[in-house]
Amino acid sequence: MANSHYEPPKQSAFGQLVDSVFLLILVFAALFAPLYLKLAGGGKVDLAVADKTTWTGLGQSAVQQAQWEKLGFTPDTAASIITSRFDYSFSVTELVITAVVIVGYFVLLFLFSRTEYRDVIAERFGRK
Amino acid sequence: MTQTTAVHGEKISLLRVLGPGHVWALGVGIVLVGEYMGWNFAVGKGGMIAALIACWVAGLLYTCVAMIDSEVTSTVAAAGGQYAQAKHIVGPLMAFNVGLYLVFAYTMLEAANAITLGYLVQTVGTMAGFADVHDKPFIVLTIMFLAWLNYRGVYATLTVNLVLTAVAFIAILILFASVKPWSNELLDHKDMLNGLPYGWLGVIASLHFGLWYYLGIEGTCQAAEEVRSPARSLPLGTMTGIMTLLIAATMTWYVCSGLMPWEYLGQAVTPLFDAARLTNSMPLMVLLFVGTVFSTLASANGCINDASRAWFSMGRDRYLPTWFGAVHPKNRTPYRSIVFLVPVALVFAYFAPLDQVITFSILSGLLGYTYMSFNVILFRKKWPLGTIKRGYIHPFHPLPAIVLLVLCSATYFAVFLGYGTQLVAMLIFFVVASLWFHFHRYQYVRRGDQFTMQWPRPQGY
Numbered sequence: 001m002a003n004s005h006y007e008p009p010k011q012s013a014f015g016q017l018v019d020s021v022f023l024l025i026l027v028f029a030a031l032f033a034p035l036y037l038k039l040a041g042g043g044k045v046d047l048a049v050a051d052k053t054t055w056t057g058l059g060q061s062a063v064q065q066a067q068w069e070k071l072g073f074t075p076d077t078a079a080s081i082i083t084s085r086f087d088y089s090f091s092v093t094e095l096v097i098t099a100v101v102i103v104g105y106f107v108l109l110f111l112f113s114r115t116e117y118r119d120v121i122a123e124r125f126g127r128k
Numbered sequence: 129m130t131q132t133t134a135v136h137g138e139k140i141s142l143l144r145v146l147g148p149g150h151v152w153a154l155g156v157g158i159v160l161v162g163e164y165m166g167w168n169f170a171v172g173k174g175g176m177i178a179a180l181i182a183c184w185v186a187g188l189l190y191t192c193v194a195m196i197d198s199e200v201t202s203t204v205a206a207a208g209g210q211y212a213q214a215k216h217i218v219g220p221l222m223a224f225n226v227g228l229y230l231v232f233a234y235t236m237l238e239a240a241n242a243i244t245l246g247y248l249v250q251t252v253g254t255m256a257g258f259a260d261v262h263d264k265p266f267i268v269l270t271i272m273f274l275a276w277l278n279y280r281g282v283y284a285t286l287t288v289n290l291v292l293t294a295v296a297f298i299a300i301l302i303l304f305a306s307v308k309p310w311s312n313e314l315l316d317h318k319d320m321l322n323g324l325p326y327g328w329l330g331v332i333a334s335l336h337f338g339l340w341y342y343l344g345i346e347g348t349c350q351a352a353e354e355v356r357s358p359a360r361s362l363p364l365g366t367m368t369g370i371m372t373l374l375i376a377a378t379m380t381w382y383v384c385s386g387l388m389p390w391e392y393l394g395q396a397v398t399p400l401f402d403a404a405r406l407t408n409s410m411p412l413m414v415l416l417f418v419g420t421v422f423s424t425l426a427s428a429n430g431c432i433n434d435a436s437r438a439w440f441s442m443g444r445d446r447y448l449p450t451w452f453g454a455v456h457p458k459n460r461t462p463y464r465s466i467v468f469l470v471p472v473a474l475v476f477a478y479f480a481p482l483d484q485v486i487t488f489s490i491l492s493g494l495l496g497y498t499y500m501s502f503n504v505i506l507f508r509k510k511w512p513l514g515t516i517k518r519g520y521i522h523p524f525h526p527l528p529a530i531v532l533l534v535l536c537s538a539t540y541f542a543v544f545l546g547y548g549t550q551l552v553a554m555l556i557f558f559v560v561a562s563l564w565f566h567f568h569r570y571q572y573v574r575r576g577d578q579f580t581m582q583w584p585r586p587q588g589y
Contacts, residue, residue, distance in 0.1 A: 008446065008572045016449035019569070020468070023448070023561075027472060030557030031232075031488055034549045035480050043546075063319040064389045070406055071392060082391045086173060086546045088329055098544055101555050106498065108559065112566045113219030120220065121589045123576035 043087035052079040147356055151365025155348040156372055157293040161427035162340045163300060163380045164400050164420050165244045166486045170337035172394025174330030176321050176385045181331050182338025187374045190342040192532035193497055194366040195522040196504045197346050202358035202519025211441060215578045217507050224565045225558060227442045229496040234435035235469055236489035239477035241428035242270040247397045248420055267477045275470045278432045281459045292426035299419030303404060304379045306412055314407055315386030322390050336542040340486060341377040343493045345369055359519040397482055439465040446572045487547050491554050494539055501533040510586035
């Protein structure tokens with residue numbers, strides 16, 4: 001039942017710097033790359049309307065038209081907002097890949113955590 | 129991360145002085161900004177009605193979060209909230225990931241607050257005749273100023289936060305009363321409501337931004353060590369906080385959906401301020417301008433506080449370089465963590481669109497909620513009822529965990545619809561970071577020090 005104590009190595013200042021820079025690069029790369037490569041924010045499509053230069057052509061009622069104008073818009077400046085729609089079409093393959101990535105990530109987390117947790121419990125309570 | 133723990137750094141007991149009212153104020157204070165911006169992107173993804181359904185479904189999701197978190201946190205009454213829970217219940221790698229979820233959820237929220245503030249100043253400047261006003265300097269100034277405040281010490285600013293939040297909440301109530309919701313004088317839902325433009329798929333898609341109404345309410349449980357009676361105060365404060373937000377969110381939706389076309393509302397940066405503009409009332413415009421500024425400042429300030437303390441805690445536990453675990457000798461703040469996270473917030477606030485920044489914040493929160501559903505099941509399995517003293521036992525276990533997992537899965541699908549690239553990119557980041565931790569960083573972690581609760585050995589180990 002003897003507790004085997006693990007004494008971690010001391011990390012050098014340079015090692016700490018490398019770890020910090022690595023994390024920073026990882027954060028920017030993973031979170032900012034989709035934006036930089038213009039892959040972010042899903043597909044949008046333009047809704048076909050009768051006439052983009054008039055409120056009626058854009059499908060706006062008189063009440064809606066009044067509110068757009070109060071907000072400082074004209075049919076020309078509002079057209080891109082009114083006609084923009086999300087494109088929710090997707091391939092099943094993409095959905096399955098995304099699901100596998102999510103499930104795989106959590107499986108990885110719990111499996112590795114379990115191994116590490118055994119070390120923690122063994123040192124805290126002693127080996128069985 | 130609780131304030132006192134971070135300041136004093138090491139194992140010093142915190143004062144148990146907080147009641148349910150404080151817990152309520154803490155939760156609503158962090159989250160209220162969600163009524164001022166961001167929620168309305170749910171309208172863009174599914175339409176007005178879809179956004180309202182998403183608001184209520186997200187309310188159910190957060191009710192499950194609050195029930196589960198109240199039990200675990202009132203038992204793991206250690207500073208650090210979900211991060212400390214993961215260390216004791218799942219393991220170091222999970223705790224490392226939960227720490228990152230907290231850091232990113234709060235840092236991205238901070239960036240979103242700065243973007244909103246900058247945009248608002250630009251809008252008001254243009255309305256006042258200063259057409260050349262640019263939002264970017266205000267974004268940078270906001271982040272730098274709040275980071276400086278946090279660097280110097282935040283006791284006073286966190287107290288002021290409560291006042292700012294109260295003003296922002298009262299502003300919503302006044303706006304609601306002023307538009308005379310009992311009449312059609314200003315509101316015109318008949319003309320503005322548009323059904324379900326994307327059908328029921330749009331309802332699921334809008335769940336993505338529906339989370340924004342409440343994101344961060346689980347932060348109430350960060351105060352577990354400072355609450356007089358965790359068993360009573362945590363569930364009561366958190367649940368009343370959710371109810372308050374649910375009422376405020378419904379009022380916000382009702383006002384905005386009756387005043388502006390859904391296409392505009394679905395992409396607006398400052399929807400409540402826009403609602404005030406549409407009433408033609410200058411006092412209301414000023415009030416909602418002040419409310420928006422106050423809510424964004426209060427939220428951003430709290431975000432810097434929480435994110436830096438999560439980063440600091442991971443440094444102190446050696447999950448990150450120990451350099452981050454330092455406390456300023458004079459100001460007693462985790463100054464290196466505060467400074468390190470400034471460029472991350474700045475880059476996102478400066479270059480990224482608001483909806484993308486909010487998506488990153490929501491995704492971090494969503495991963496955390498998914499973890500919670502597994503966490504409570506493991507918690508009950510490793511320490512069944514009766515083996516340790518629990519502050520609060522949530523009813524109907526494991527139903528809340530199952531409902532939470534189902535709603536989280538639906539929200540992953542909602543994010544996939546329109547923002548699938550960010551979802552995958554973020555998961556790749558967490559996979560790479562996890563591999564880095566397990567195969568490299570973990571060698572520097574002291575094993576036994578990760579478990580500090582006076583509990584018996586977990587069953588199965």
